[in-house]
Amino acid sequence: MKPPSFSYLRPASLEEAVVALCESGDDAMVLAGGQSLLPAMVLRVARPSVLVDISSLRELRQVEIDDQCITIGAAVTHNEILHSDELASAMPVLRTAAGWIAHYSIREKGTFGGSLANADPASEWPCIAICIGATVHVAGREGSKAVKAEEFFLGPLTSALEPGEIITHVTIPRLDDGEIVVFDELAAQHGAFGYVLVAIKARLVRNRIKDIRICVGGCGGVPELAMSHAEEFQEAELNEQLAVQMAEVTVKRLEPDGDRYIASDDRRQMAAELIRRNLLELGAKLGQGKLGA
CATH class of the missing domain: 3.30.390.50 (CO dehydrogenase flavoprotein, C-terminal domain)
Structure with missing residues (x-):
């Protein structure tokens, strides 16, 4: 079975991606790893008229660690988290959780932000994000906003993302002594x-x-x-x-x-x-x- 027809856009920047989503209307969807979206399209559960591919946007693929927080870009893959010694040193539970996710081929393409946006209550990152007090950062037509993880998930496969919005990165507070x-x-x-x-x-x-x-x-x-x-x-x-x-x-x-x-x-x-x-x-x-x- 093949997915229904759709238009494919590959913007060169986050700003272009937001514009493309807004101009394409409510039927447009973001494509990052595609490990949940593409099977849903094949099964006709999802029928976007436009896919906006953000997987190659460099500003969404950054990992930064300082004394205050850990910042993980939305397009960072599960395998990149799993194999990052820097992240494992700063917060080992990230490696532990990433190791539970599916199998190699899915971890290689699936993304951190995509998992949060999918909002599956049985997946690892939403549970981890809420527990460690993460904040989800979003860009959209009206600018940027930050949403606490415990307020981001509204129901099964439903998040606080509005049409035209994209998760850009997630910030995680560093652990204190003890x-x-x-x-x-x-x-x-x-x-x-x-x-x-x-x-x-x-x-x-x-x-x-x-x-x-x-x-x-x-x-x-x-x-x-x-x-x-x-x-x-x-x-x-x-x-x-x-x-x-x-x-x-x-x-x-x-x-x-x-x-x-x-x-x-x-x-x-x-x-x-x-x-x-x-x-x-x-x-x-x-x-x-x-x-x-």
Whole structure:
């Protein structure tokens, strides 16, 4: 099966890309890696009249790291993140998450910004972005804007992007001393979309919780920031008993969907186990001096 006919534009700059989208109307779509869009077009789920290819725009392919934040361009591929030693050193969880994404050929073409724009609640980057407090930067007809990741995802395959807007880059705050980030997921097989995804960012001092964020993906229309700050657990010592208790409290805030592959109660149990496991991993990494993995 072939996709329906469409016009193809390859602008030379971000400004030209925004103009092309605005002039082409609401039926125009951005093409970056195409790993989600092109199959959707073949199946007639998506029928854009114009594709605006931004994959070669240099201003969208930059990675910058300073003392305050990490900046990743929207057109940076999953494999580029996976194999970047600079990113792995600054925030190892980015490499961990990238390694879960599909397979080599998809990671080679698929992009960081494209995954966020696609807003699939069972994909890795939306869950990670919310957990680590990322900000999504967007360019459009009215200029540029910045949207917090936890406000960017509005529903299944629905984001805060307006027609004619393009994600340009994402900024991620650097970790403070004592902060750790972990990520894990459960899937039918490696490379498949996760049944449940869990990302946890915490600040621990002598194994006592000072701050914590737990984001769960795959259990609803958007990744859920199911725990933030958690004053009831501050100063508590992280151990097996506390990990179980925190997992129970967190999953009560979830309303997981059921489908033909897995029941909602099973998803809730999976989420509880992943949260428990990741919390204990936090403590283990702290003891080994490995932060941010």
